[in-house]
Amino acid sequence: xxxxxxxxxxxxxxxxxxxxxxxxxxxxxxxxxxxxxxxxxxxxxxxxxxxxxxxxxxxxxxxxxxxxxxxxx
Numbered sequence: 440x441x442x443x444x445x446x447x448x449x450x451x452x453x454x455x456x457x458x459x460x461x462x463x464x465x466x467x468x469x470x471x472x473x474x475x476x477x478x479x480x481x482x483x484x485x486x487x488x489x490x491x492x493x494x495x496x497x498x499x500x501x502x503x504x505x506x507x508x509x510x511x512x
Contacts, residue, residue: 446458447459449503449506450506455506457500457502457506458499458500458501460495460496460499461496461499461500461503464492464495464496467492468489470495470497472484472489
């Protein structure tokens with residue numbers, strides 16, 4: 440639990456919503472894709488939905504990376 444708390448905080452030890460969104464979004468996407476790998480093709484999520492989720496996750500992770508290397512105030 441301490442590890443998860445450490446992962447979700449930024450360099451100023453405050454909670455980072457970008458990291459939380461990326462972590463929850465990634466987990467939800469992995470679980471959904473894993474479950475859908477056992478179902479019929481008709482139940483699969485649309486490619487546009489997957490692309491949208493991946494885009495949001497990448498933007499959140501990229502923004503948290505930029506924050507890590509920005510100057511501290």
